[in-house]
Amino acid sequence: MIAIVDYGVGNIRSVERALAHVGAEPKLTADPDELEQADGVVLPGVGAFAPALDKLSERGLGRRIVELAKKGKPLLGVCLGYQLLFDESEEHGHHKGLGLLLGKVVKVESSARLPVIGWCRLQQSADSMLWAGIEDRSYFYFVHSYTPSSSDSAIAWTEHSPAAAGARGNVMGTQFHPEKSGADGLRVYKNFVTYCS
Numbered sequence: 001m002i003a004i005v006d007y008g009v010g011n012i013r014s015v016e017r018a019l020a021h022v023g024a025e026p027k028l029t030a031d032p033d034e035l036e037q038a039d040g041v042v043l044p045g046v047g048a049f050a051p052a053l054d055k056l057s058e059r060g061l062g063r064r065i066v067e068l069a070k071k072g073k074p075l076l077g078v079c080l081g082y083q084l085l086f087d088e089s090e091e092h093g094h095h096k097g098l099g100l101l102l103g104k105v106v107k108v109e110s111s112a113r114l115p116v117i118g119w120c121r122l123q124q125s126a127d128s129m130l131w132a133g134i135e136d137r138s139y140f141y142f143v144h145s146y147t148p149s150s151s152d153s154a155i156a157w158t159e160h161s162p163a164a165a166g167a168r169g170n171v172m173g174t175q176f177h178p179e180k181s182g183a184d185g186l187r188v189y190k191n192f193v194t195y196c197s
Contacts, residue, residue: 002196003034004016005029006030007061009047011179018189035064042078042192045080048091049080050091056084065098076174084098085173090106100168101148103148103153107146115145147160148162
């Protein structure tokens with residue numbers, strides 16, 4: 001079972017459908033015990049950093065996710081869910097993140113228009129099981145105004161995001177939306193599910 005963290009932030013139904021499409025058994029949950037029982041955890045998210053972190057904290061989910069990740073539970077953050085994994089964010093002030101990936105979330109400065117919306121070519125900068133079967137410089141779908149800055153955990157970049165995807169052991173994430181990125185996006189989910197099994 002792959003748990004999708006249901007904390008009131010994000011397009012969780014499309015993530016659920018994508019995971020089911022690649023053969024996973026997804027479960028939307030805000031139950032800390034179910035997160036522990038899952039083979040892997042997906043942390044989705046759409047919106048602003050601080051309100052999302054508050055919603056996670058309200059239910060004790062942020063702390064639980066950190067505990068499970070530190071014990072080796074596979075964790076995939078998507079879009080804002082990926083940003084929450086970092087040390088801190090400068091979105092609307094200074095906010096501490098979950099601290100599972102090193103670095104800071106900053107405003108995109110390389111685009112004339114924000115948010116960045118649409119298909120961007122992804123440059124793979126490090127080997128990762130997330131890229132199995134996916135050609136370098138493939139296109140993925142992004143919607144964001146903030147992005148993780150360059151980080152030791154970066155495994156891919158785009159012209160608007162120096163850490164468009166990141167990984168540190170069992171903790172990984174994508175600034176793009178795999179569930180909106182066609183066959184290659186589904187393959188990212190499939191690769192994560194395979195890693196969890």
